[in-house]
Amino acid sequence: MAERPRTFFERGTLWSSLVERTAHALAxxxxxPIRTEVEVVEHEGVPFLVRVVSNLERKAKAVQPPSEGKPPKNPFIPPYEEDLFVSLVPPAHACLINKFNVFxxxxxxxxxxxxxQDSLLTAADFEALLTCMAEFDALAFYNGGRIAGASQPHKHLQLVPVPLAAGGxxxxxxxxxxxxxLPFRHALGPPLQEPAQAHALYGExxxxxxxEKPGTPYNFLATRQWTxxxxxxxxxxxSISLNALAFAGSLLVKNREQLERVRAVGPMTLLRAVTGPPGA
Incomplete structure (x- = not known):
């Protein structure tokens, strides 16, 4: 059995640790993993990637119901599931593998x-995020509350390696x-550079x-080129749920009926619908 990392990762080692722990956790x-089939749906000049789920039942079987009278265990509170734990991340965070991953x-x-999860991001959150983003090229995102697509109430940012698909x-x-x-309500800014700048830009x-009011639902996304x-x-x-990834051009649908609905109305129509009319 692979040894579990127990301390902060050393600079330049997070990616290799993530790859190693992923292989171990798969074994x-x-x-x-949530298996999907990918379809490209062009709409308003954007080649949206629409992933159609083929095995959601595996996730349902893997989630154990809580014992009667007991609340479900928070998987983000130590002790973490050992096989999914990658490393601690300064100043006060940890890196885990997403147990039910599409990417x-x-x-x-x-x-x-x-x-x-609906609390505002802090300078400490950005310090941890930028530490990780410096280790490998990724899309970072945060689902600010349930209406923004969050399924876990414990605060967590997410990173998926890029590119999301072939093509560069x-x-x-x-x-x-x-x-x-971008024909939906949004605010666009330059890339994150260091924690103080990142936190200030986020606030703007x-x-x-x-x-800006805590509890207001929103999605936050960042790459090395934009925020x-x-x-x-x-x-x-x-019935089609959307989280932050939709605004990077990546959608997840439960079945081919939902795929055909997305194709019929156009993915950008979905993004406009869930962000409200301009000026709202």
Whole structure:
């Protein structure tokens, strides 16, 4: 059995640790990948990636119901599931592998002490995030509350390696962002550089879309090229749930019926619907 990392990772080792722990967790059965088929749906100049789930029942079977009268265990509170633990991350975070991953090497950056998922990000959160983003090229995102697509109430940022698909662009939305043509409510900014700048920029973007009050739902996304905040007014379009990844051009649907609905109305229509009308 591979030895569990127990301390902060050394500079330049996070990616190799993440790869090693992923292989180990797959072998042990601790990692439960959600298998998907990918379809490209072009809409308004963006080649959206729509992933159709083929094995959600595996996730349902892997989630054990709590004992009667007991609340479910928070998987983000120590002791962490050993096979999914990668490393501690300064100043007060830990890196875990996402147990139910759609993307390979999907990492979670969680607060070691409990904080609510709809609370605002702090300078400490950005210090941890930037430490990890310096280790490998990734799309970082934060689902600010249940309406923004969060399924776990313990504060956690997420990292998925880029590019998200073949073709060279980090995300399907990159060209639209470069053109400044995002037809849904948003605030766009430059890349994150260091914790103080990142935290200040985040605050500016939140204020630009009226999401500066704690508890207001929004999505936060960042790559090495741009930073994006999107206000949320609803969690789903019809029965199709959307989280931050949708605003990078990557959607997840439960079945082919939902895929055909996305194709019929156009993915950008979904993004406009869940962010509300301009000026809302």
């Amino acid at each position: 042990s059965g601790a990692l439960v 390979d090497h999907h990492a979670l950056i969680i607060t070691q002490a409990y904080e609510e 662009l980090r995300t399907p939305m990159d060209e639209a962002i470069a053109r400044g043509r 973007l939140l204020r630009a879309v009226g999401c 994006l905040v999107v206000p949320r007014t609803q969690e789903a379009f019809e």
